[in-house]
Amino acid sequence: MRKLLLQLDSSPQPSVFDRVVALDGGADEVLSYGGVTPESIRDLVHGAIFTRGPKELHNTAIFIGGTDMSVGERLLAAVRKVFFGPLRVSVMLDSNGSNTTAVAAVAKLQQAAGNMQDRRAMITAGTGPVGLRAAGLLAQAGADVAVTSRSPHAGIQAVDAIRQRFGTTVRAVTMSDRSHAAARLEGAELLLNTGLAGVCLVPRDAWVGRAGLRVAADLNAVPPLGVEGIEVHDDGVVRDGVKVFGALAVGKLKMKIHKACITRLFGHNDLVLDAETIAEIARDLLMPRG
Secondary structure: OOOEEEEEEOOOOOOHHHHHHHHHOOOOEEEEEOOOOHHHHHHHHHHHHOOOOHHHHHHEEEEEEOOOHHHHHHHHHHHHHHOEOOEOOEEEEOHHHHHHHHHHHHHHHHHHHOOOOOOEEEEEOOOOHHHHHHHHHHHHOOOEEEEEEOOHHHHHHHHHHHHHHHOOOOEEEEOOOHHHHHHHOOOOOEEEEOOOOOOOOEOHHHHOOOOOOOEEEEOOOOOOOOEOOOOOOOEEEEEOOEEEEOHHHHHHHHHHHHHHHHHHHOOOOOOEEOHHHHHHHHHHHHOOOO
């Protein structure tokens, strides 16, 4: 039986990127719908779950995408509400690649630093969807996490969002511009930049020679890079005593995780792949094989 993926995208045009990755990840066909709202979910999901018997539904799955993670979360809630009894399929949420990117970044930090318990982590521009998820995952792993924002209000909102979504506590730190980066990094052991493309938030002199800093990762692949001195292809390279990861190195792992998740969707009909469950799949991928 053909593996069918129902792509529900909140944006007007369904993501070509997500469709290509789905096909590379094992889907035989992708049924793509754009401009999906919570109100339109029921009929789309009914079309997916009523056309195959319960024993065949593992061959159907749902992928939720789009550029807005907050809308994606509402779509996921609406999808789960439609399911009942055995009439359900596995579903993955990865709006704007936020979950897989955050998971990949956190995995790189954990690989380099080991145990996260009480590690002091700083996430610059951490109020976006990737930063929020990375912060939540790191805090769940035991790290002492701070997220920076340009305004105190945005920081408070981020802290509240992380507490509600992940049940963890993080700190908000205001960093209005890059000139404050050195002071904000005081005491940090881990640095993750999740800022906008083409914006340098951490100058080289803010992190090079920083006592205690062990690992740094930058998710910005567009010059000027977010952390000056980290190259996009750096994958565990030691620069000035700090193990660093560039955006393309993290992105390579993100793609591997994304494809593995698509494959995993078709093994069951009851999986819900969100940040934490995607992180579990990443751990399986990275586990040393005996």
